[in-house]
Amino acid sequence: MLAFIAASAAILLTPGPTNTLLAAGGATLPLRKAFLLPLAEALGYGLAVSGFFLMARGLQDRPEAFVAVKLAAAAWLVYAAVTLWRTRLDAGGHPPRLAFGRVLATTLVNPKALLVGVVFIPQQPFSGALAWIGAYAGLSILAGIGWVFLGSLLPGRLQRHSYRGAALVLTGFSLAAVASAVAS
Numbered sequence: 001m002l003a004f005i006a007a008s009a010a011i012l013l014t015p016g017p018t019n020t021l022l023a024a025g026g027a028t029l030p031l032r033k034a035f036l037l038p039l040a041e042a043l044g045y046g047l048a049v050s051g052f053f054l055m056a057r058g059l060q061d062r063p064e065a066f067v068a069v070k071l072a073a074a075a076w077l078v079y080a081a082v083t084l085w086r087t088r089l090d091a092g093g094h095p096p097r098l099a100f101g102r103v104l105a106t107t108l109v110n111p112k113a114l115l116v117g118v119v120f121i122p123q124q125p126f127s128g129a130l131a132w133i134g135a136y137a138g139l140s141i142l143a144g145i146g147w148v149f150l151g152s153l154l155p156g157r158l159q160r161h162s163y164r165g166a167a168l169v170l171t172g173f174s175l176a177a178v179a180s181a182v183a184s
Contacts, residue, residue: 001132001135004120004121004132004135005135005139007120008116008120008135008136008139009139009143011112011115011116012112012136012139012140012142012143012144013143013146014112015169016110016111016112016173017077017080017106017110017169017170017173018041018044018103018106018107018110018112018144019143019144019147020166020169020170020173021037021080021099021102021103021106021166021170022034022037022038022041022103022144022147022148022151023147023148023150023151023154023162023166024084024151024162024163024165024166025037025099025103025148025151026147026148026149026150026151026152026153026154027151027152027154027158027159027162028099028151028159028162028163029096029099031148031149031152033096034096034099034148034151034152035145035148036096036100037099037100037103037144037148038140038141038142038143038144038145038147038148039100039141040100040101040103040104040107041103041104041107041140041141041144042137042138042140042141042144043104043107043137044103044104044105044106044107044108044110044113045107045110045112045113045116045136045137045140046133046134046136046137047108048107048108048109048110048113048114048117049113049116049117049121049133049136049137050117050126050129050133051113051117052113052114052116052117052118053117053118053121053126053129053133054126055069055117055118056117056118056123057123063184066114066184067181067184069109069114070111070177070178070180070181070184071177071178071181072109073109073110073111073174073177074174074175074177074178074181075174076105076106076109077106077109077170077171077173077174077177078170078171078174080102080105080106080167080170081166081167081168081170081171081174082167083102084163084164084166084167084170085163085164085167087163106170111177111180116136120132120136121133
């Protein structure tokens with residue numbers, strides 16, 4: 001389990017779609033509201049890792065299913081990027097509940113959840129995997145708080161552009177997801 005925790009911490013600290021949104025939330029929301037976003041991340045990872053763990057057991061001989069998941073993730077990331085790009089901070093940005101939903105939905109399709117559910121957690125009955133999934137979700141809260149705090153440290157002139165910056169990063173992750181699906 002120690003190797004799992006170390007690998008999980010490394011992957012959770014690596015920039016990605018969810019971490020981009022957490023940092024943007026830290027840059028644009030009051031901190032007390034932004035610090036709720038890691039709960040959305042943990043919920044999303046708990047659900048997604050569980051789903052991918054179960055899917056891996058049932059679809060080991062159907063690689064096209066994983067291609068479909070990657071393409072769905074890419075589509076969501078493009079949608080999230082477009083909506084972030086169009087959001088105007090001077091009009092109040094977006095409400096915290098919208099940010100919570102966006103973090104949750106993005107985490108549900110985050111490729112990190114696929115990696116954890118399919119590769120990191122040893123194959124075993126689902127009841128045994130729950131401790132691994134819970135550990136990952138718990139670690140995600142700690143990492144998420146770090147990303148929110150990092151976003152809050154951005155200078156004011158950069159905070160104004162955090163949504164557009166996040167949109168560009170999400171677009172890059174979407175392109176990577178499509179490339180991965182095509183290469184499969």
